[in-house]
Amino acid sequence: MTFTKGVTPSTEKYDGSSLRVLIVHTRWNCEIVEALVRGAKETMTSEYNVKSENISIQTVAGSYELPFAAQSLIGASRMSPQSFDAVICIGVLIKGSTMHFEYIAEAVSQGIMRVSLDSGVPIVFGVLTCLNDEQALERAGLGDNESKHNHGIDWGRCAVEMGVKNTRWMSGTI
Amino acid sequence: MTFTKGVTPSTEKYDGSSLRVLIVHTRWNCEIVEALVRGAKETMTSEYNVKSENISIQTVAGSYELPFAAQSLIGASRMSPQSFDAVICIGVLIKGSTMHFEYIAEAVSQGIMRVSLDSGVPIVFGVLTCLNDEQALERAGLGDNESKHNHGIDWGRCAVEMGVKNTRWMSGTI
Amino acid sequence: MTFTKGVTPSTEKYDGSSLRVLIVHTRWNCEIVEALVRGAKETMTSEYNVKSENISIQTVAGSYELPFAAQSLIGASRMSPQSFDAVICIGVLIKGSTMHFEYIAEAVSQGIMRVSLDSGVPIVFGVLTCLNDEQALERAGLGDNESKHNHGIDWGRCAVEMGVKNTRWMSGTI
Amino acid sequence: MTFTKGVTPSTEKYDGSSLRVLIVHTRWNCEIVEALVRGAKETMTSEYNVKSENISIQTVAGSYELPFAAQSLIGASRMSPQSFDAVICIGVLIKGSTMHFEYIAEAVSQGIMRVSLDSGVPIVFGVLTCLNDEQALERAGLGDNESKHNHGIDWGRCAVEMGVKNTRWMSGTI
Amino acid sequence: MTFTKGVTPSTEKYDGSSLRVLIVHTRWNCEIVEALVRGAKETMTSEYNVKSENISIQTVAGSYELPFAAQSLIGASRMSPQSFDAVICIGVLIKGSTMHFEYIAEAVSQGIMRVSLDSGVPIVFGVLTCLNDEQALERAGLGDNESKHNHGIDWGRCAVEMGVKNTRWMSGTI
Numbered sequence: 064m065t066f067t068k069g070v071t072p073s074t075e076k077y078d079g080s081s082l083r084v085l086i087v088h089t090r091w092n093c094e095i096v097e098a099l100v101r102g103a104k105e106t107m108t109s110e111y112n113v114k115s116e117n118i119s120i121q122t123v124a125g126s127y128e129l130p131f132a133a134q135s136l137i138g139a140s141r142m143s144p145q146s147f148d149a150v151i152c153i154g155v156l157i158k159g160s161t162m163h164f165e166y167i168a169e170a171v172s173q174g175i176m177r178v179s180l181d182s183g184v185p186i187v188f189g190v191l192t193c194l195n196d197e198q199a200l201e202r203a204g205l206g207d208n209e210s211k212h213n214h215g216i217d218w219g220r221c222a223v224e225m226g227v228k229n230t231r232w233m234s235g236t237i
Numbered sequence: 238m239t240f241t242k243g244v245t246p247s248t249e250k251y252d253g254s255s256l257r258v259l260i261v262h263t264r265w266n267c268e269i270v271e272a273l274v275r276g277a278k279e280t281m282t283s284e285y286n287v288k289s290e291n292i293s294i295q296t297v298a299g300s301y302e303l304p305f306a307a308q309s310l311i312g313a314s315r316m317s318p319q320s321f322d323a324v325i326c327i328g329v330l331i332k333g334s335t336m337h338f339e340y341i342a343e344a345v346s347q348g349i350m351r352v353s354l355d356s357g358v359p360i361v362f363g364v365l366t367c368l369n370d371e372q373a374l375e376r377a378g379l380g381d382n383e384s385k386h387n388h389g390i391d392w393g394r395c396a397v398e399m400g401v402k403n404t405r406w407m408s409g410t411i
Numbered sequence: 412m413t414f415t416k417g418v419t420p421s422t423e424k425y426d427g428s429s430l431r432v433l434i435v436h437t438r439w440n441c442e443i444v445e446a447l448v449r450g451a452k453e454t455m456t457s458e459y460n461v462k463s464e465n466i467s468i469q470t471v472a473g474s475y476e477l478p479f480a481a482q483s484l485i486g487a488s489r490m491s492p493q494s495f496d497a498v499i500c501i502g503v504l505i506k507g508s509t510m511h512f513e514y515i516a517e518a519v520s521q522g523i524m525r526v527s528l529d530s531g532v533p534i535v536f537g538v539l540t541c542l543n544d545e546q547a548l549e550r551a552g553l554g555d556n557e558s559k560h561n562h563g564i565d566w567g568r569c570a571v572e573m574g575v576k577n578t579r580w581m582s583g584t585i
Numbered sequence: 586m587t588f589t590k591g592v593t594p595s596t597e598k599y600d601g602s603s604l605r606v607l608i609v610h611t612r613w614n615c616e617i618v619e620a621l622v623r624g625a626k627e628t629m630t631s632e633y634n635v636k637s638e639n640i641s642i643q644t645v646a647g648s649y650e651l652p653f654a655a656q657s658l659i660g661a662s663r664m665s666p667q668s669f670d671a672v673i674c675i676g677v678l679i680k681g682s683t684m685h686f687e688y689i690a691e692a693v694s695q696g697i698m699r700v701s702l703d704s705g706v707p708i709v710f711g712v713l714t715c716l717n718d719e720q721a722l723e724r725a726g727l728g729d730n731e732s733k734h735n736h737g738i739d740w741g742r743c744a745v746e747m748g749v750k751n752t753r754w755m756s757g758t759i
Numbered sequence: 760m761t762f763t764k765g766v767t768p769s770t771e772k773y774d775g776s777s778l779r780v781l782i783v784h785t786r787w788n789c790e791i792v793e794a795l796v797r798g799a800k801e802t803m804t805s806e807y808n809v810k811s812e813n814i815s816i817q818t819v820a821g822s823y824e825l826p827f828a829a830q831s832l833i834g835a836s837r838m839s840p841q842s843f844d845a846v847i848c849i850g851v852l853i854k855g856s857t858m859h860f861e862y863i864a865e866a867v868s869q870g871i872m873r874v875s876l877d878s879g880v881p882i883v884f885g886v887l888t889c890l891n892d893e894q895a896l897e898r899a900g901l902g903d904n905e906s907k908h909n910h911g912i913d914w915g916r917c918a919v920e921m922g923v924k925n926t927r928w929m930s931g932t933i
Binding site (some may be wrong): 064066067068069072077078106158169173174179180186188191192193194220224225233236237 | 321343
């Protein structure tokens with residue numbers, strides 16, 4: 064028996080026009096990160112009407128910094144008229160010769176989960192954890208592989224969906 | 238010596254007629270997820286008298302979103318006349334070529350544990366963590382394998398049991 | 412050089428006659444779990460004078476539910492004249508063909524640690540994490556292996572020791 | 586290029602004469618544990634002037650109990666005129682045939698980290714995590730291996746250093 | 760397709776002249792640690808105008824102590840006119856024959872993440888987790904390997920960037 068691999072889009076058409084979204088990304092393997100950020104941003108603006116001026120883009124050096132930056136920026140946004148409705152953390156980790164990859168990946172995946180639960184703001188885990196360069200290129204929609212797909216597109220969709228849903232849930236609507 | 242593998246049902250016949258239950262599931266590998274959700278819902282309504290209108294079903298894109306959604310929806314239900322007595326988080330993770338599977342699985346299993354302990358609402362861990370497609374189909378009661386069994390059935394039973402027991406425990410009855 | 416493998420009993424003879432203890436166990440692989448529970452209960456009553464009526468035994472479906480049940484039952488006991496002095500969580504996890512074993516084991520070992528530190532009630536980690544059926548039988552004192560030993564006996568002893576010691580420590584006695 | 590492997594002692598000569606220290610250790614593989622405890626205690630008294638009557642030694646059955654005991658004993662010491670300035674948790678884990686070693690080791694290393702950060706009392710991680718008996722003997726300064734070294738000595742030094750430094754830091758001195 | 764491996768510096772030129780930074784490092788494999796500390800300190804003073812007297816350098820014995828020391832020193836700095844704007848934790852872990860490396864590395868990477876999120880002070884993870892001596896030398900800019908690069912330089916840059924950015928974010932500027 065076969066089945067649909069991958070994610071099925073929601074049947075609901077989310078209206079992102081009132082959302083404020085943060086993308087915080089690293090500056091490692093930057094062509095790949097930039098493609099992912101572009102995919103996320105373009106999806107949000109073109110498919111969901113998120114206003115370009117409502118998408119803040121911030122950078123940090125590496126993936127280990129992502130959870131802290133997300134927490135601090137969420138806090139900063141709470142001092143403004145509109146706090147962030149959703150956050151996307153984007154990074155590209157590629158396995159090297161030490162165990163660095165493993166410990167950074169574990170800390171950032173746990174850290175982002177912690178910050179989203181602590182803050183009550185949904186954070187999309189947009190950190191690729193690849194074993195080689197080709198896998199990373201493929202998942203950013205780059206390179207020659209036929210099955211390439213820019214995951215940033217999915218992350219943009221997810222951010223809008225979670226931003227819209229969480230706004231409802233926070234007002235008591237299920 | 239042999240012994241009974243798998244779970245032995247409780248001897249007590251739980252009455253789910255006053256329970257309110259949330260099922261939040263992903264939209265990855267959706268035929269499998271849908272079979273699991275069906276198994277959970279039908280078990281709760283047909284075996285335990287949970288009212289269909291008291292089962293809320295919500296979706297998120299992927300497994301990483303499950304803990305956040307559970308926390309937010311539990312909060313939403315607390316603004317209503319009846320908060321959720323139990324939650325089932327359902328997703329299907331299948332190992333791919335990167336390390337994504339490992340980091341998502343670890344974060345979601347820890348995240349769901351955190352949310353249930355933080356909120357005091359029992360959450361059933363209904364996330365399959367399979368190494369290939371066949372294992373996933375089998376555990377959703379699909380495919381050709383003779384030993385196939387829909388784990389959603391067990392999760393529905395578990396949700397009712399934990400919902401009933403936790404209601405007792407919260408009132409001081411042991 | 413050789414040395415004593417395994418645990419050396421304490422030189423102190425603990426008096427468990429005023430302790431109230433909770434055993435919460437799963438219903439997976441139930442003959443093994445029952446042997447472990449029996450080992451723990453009989454050790455506490457026969458070696459340490461814990462009163463049978465002061466040992467509460469509760470069940471849950473699977474190991475993932477153990478931390479939540481322990482937390483909720485500890486809370487319930489605090490509404491009674493005597494709260495639990497110690498808890499034993501008992502389960503039997505045996506590696507299967509997916510990664511389920513790994514993620515459940517990690518979540519429950521971390522979850523029980525969290526609940527004991529959060530609550531200030533010592534919780535014995537009585538969850539076997541075996542690679543095959545024979546290892547599980549052996550550690551419940553079942554089967555034919557000469558080196559078989561019912562770990563429930565050790566867990567019962569540990570529960571009494573920690574219950575007695577923690578009562579002292581909580582009153583400031585070191 | 587070569588470099589100094591292992592730890593270089595601090596250039597500062599710490600005065601441990603006013604410190605109160607707790608050693609809590611398990612009773613598994615007890616000759617090894619006892620050698621480690623002896624190494625720690627003798628180092629603190631002979632090299633750093635820690636008063637023997639200011640070193641409390643407590644036991645628990647196994648390594649999983651160490652974080653709870655440390656937390657509870659720190660609390661007990663806070664009801665006395667002098668609370669513990671540092672704690673050393675000592676245990677010997679040796680890989681067996683199940684996955685028990687892995688889950689206990691992970692829980693205790695995370696648990697001790699949690700208790701030290703929660704309490705503000707430095708806790709030395711003195712739990713050996715060995716793959717076989719020989720490694721354990723070697724690290725307790727026992728057996729025939731030329732490179733044997735009692736790690737308890739390092740843990741005693743570390744406890745004094747952290748106790749002295751933390752006392753300064755808590756008063757605002759950097 | 761090729762892409763830029765490694766980190767791309769920020770386009771912004773950060774002014775570190777008003778920052779106060781803490782470097783806390785271990786005393787294991789000390790020539791390597793010293794090179795890393797030197798790289799971090801010199802980068803901060805020469806590239807970003809951090810004042811030498813505003814860089815505090817503290818030591819601990821081993822990597823497991825780093826999170827505790829960071830937390831305690833951050834607290835100490837809060838009793839002074841200027842608290843730390845950023846922290847760098849530096850250590851060198853090299854895989855040995857037991858499982859010590861794995862459990863220390865996991866605890867310190869999770870511990871530093873926890874302390875930075877708890878305190879609201881960015882902490883750079885400057886702990887090398889190498890499989891052999893050569894990898895460690897290379898990452899401290901030592902030895903003969905052509906691709907050697909002192910990671911301390913990157914950590915110094917990261918500390919200044921995060922210190923400057925977090926100061927902005929804390930005042931509500933995004």
